Amino acid sequence: HAKELGRNNYQFFSAEMNDYLFERLQTEQDLRQALKRNEFLLFYQPQIDVKTQRIIGFEALLRWLHPVKGLLGPLTFIDVAEKTSLIIAIGEWVLNQACLQTYQWQQQFNNNWRVSVNLSAMQFNQQLLLEQVGRSLQASGLPAASLELEITETAMLKDIMETIPLLTALKEMGVGLAIDDFGTGYSSLSYLKNFPINTLKIDKSFVDEIVDNPKDAAIARTIVQLAENLGLRTIAEGVETLEQVEMLTTMGCQELQGYYFSKPLPVGEVERLLANGNELKKS
Ligand code: C2E
Numbered sequence: 001h002a003k004e005l006g007r008n009n010y011q012f013f014s015a016e017m018n019d020y021l022f023e024r025l026q027t028e029q030d031l032r033q034a035l036k037r038n039e040f041l042l043f044y045q046p047q048i049d050v051k052t053q054r055i056i057g058f059e060a061l062l063r064w065l066h067p068v069k070g071l072l073g074p075l076t077f078i079d080v081a082e083k084t085s086l087i088i089a090i091g092e093w094v095l096n097q098a099c100l101q102t103y104q105w106q107q108q109f110n111n112n113w114r115v116s117v118n119l120s121a122m123q124f125n126q127q128l129l130l131e132q133v134g135r136s137l138q139a140s141g142l143p144a145a146s147l148e149l150e151i152t153e154t155a156m157l158k159d160i161m162e163t164i165p166l167l168t169a170l171k172e173m174g175v176g177l178a179i180d181d182f183g184t185g186y187s188s189l190s191y192l193k194n195f196p197i198n199t200l201k202i203d204k205s206f207v208d209e210i211v212d213n214p215k216d217a218a219i220a221r222t223i224v225q226l227a228e229n230l231g232l233r234t235i236a237e238g239v240e241t242l243e244q245v246e247m248l249t250t251m252g253c254q255e256l257q258g259y260y261f262s263k264p265l266p267v268g269e270v271e272r273l274l275a276n277g278n279e280l281k282k283s
Pocket residue numbers: 045060061062073074075078091094118119120150180181237238239240257258259260264
């Protein structure tokens with residue numbers, strides 16, 4: 001009986017593995033076509049300036065309109081894109097598209113909104129990134145100061161010898177640099193003094209329970225103070241409630257992003273929002 005159970009378990013596991021591998025292979029094949037078929041698009045999530053309560057910028061968030069599976073978020077395909085190096089080409093498309101779109105909005109609505117673009121560790125490891133960023137800015141006309149790159153601590157610390165010259169070169173171009181999901185990666189703070197960054201992004205996991213959990217509140221408060229002391233900006237992500245807005249505001253966090261203000265929106269909806277005078281309908 002035990003043997004039978006074992007065999008069944010094995011078969012169950014094996015079937016699951018097969019599904020998983022098949023799924024991955026399928027995703028990889030589909031990804032290779034996706035750029036050519038123009039299946040990627042960017043959603044834009046507003047970032048709010050606490051002082052003015054108005055939109056100060058947008059985070060560009062990648063989506064894939066898959067011909068069979070429909071609209072997919074990045075968590076369903078980014079890891080495959082990274083393992084296959086397709087992320088380099090996709091990342092370049094994201095940079096180009098985000099710069100073109102943002103410059104168009106700046107012109108159309110006579111504003112100087114910023115756009116934040118996420119970089120994966122793999123993109124970040126490449127000298128090629130400098131060329132890609134330079135080309136995207138030049139081709140779009142977007143001022144370098146309107147572009148901010150979001151990088152996680154883990155990606156930054158992967159190869160410090162490469163990171164510092166790369167960050168320095170980006171800074172010299174005038175591009176802003178943000179640490180995404182701050183507080184969830186490596187806990188060493190010493191790099192903060194050597195890396196020429198502008199912004200700390202307080203991770204959603206600290207924002208989630210900031211109201212009920214004094215430890216999360218203490219961490220968020222400490223991040224804001226740390227940033228202040230280092231001359232950096234803070235932005236909180238995943239803000240969903242008025243209570244969170246109030247606490248983060250009291251702490252001195254300068255910018256907020258989250259469903260409370262707006263979900264990531266497709267281009268058409270952003271344009272409707274901007275045409276209506278940048279007024280966010282709060283839920
Ligand atoms: P991230 O950069 O930390 O982006 C924030 C994620 O939280 C986004 O998920 C956003 O939709 C979601 N979010 C924002 N506000 C709220 C909120 O109030 N509540 C909740 N529950 N969620 C909120 P998304 O779009 O699925 O992106 C997931 C991750 O995928 C991003 O995390 C980023 O690491 C990565 N990613 C997105 N776009 C790109 C890209 O163009 N290139 C690369 N390399 N990675 C990307």
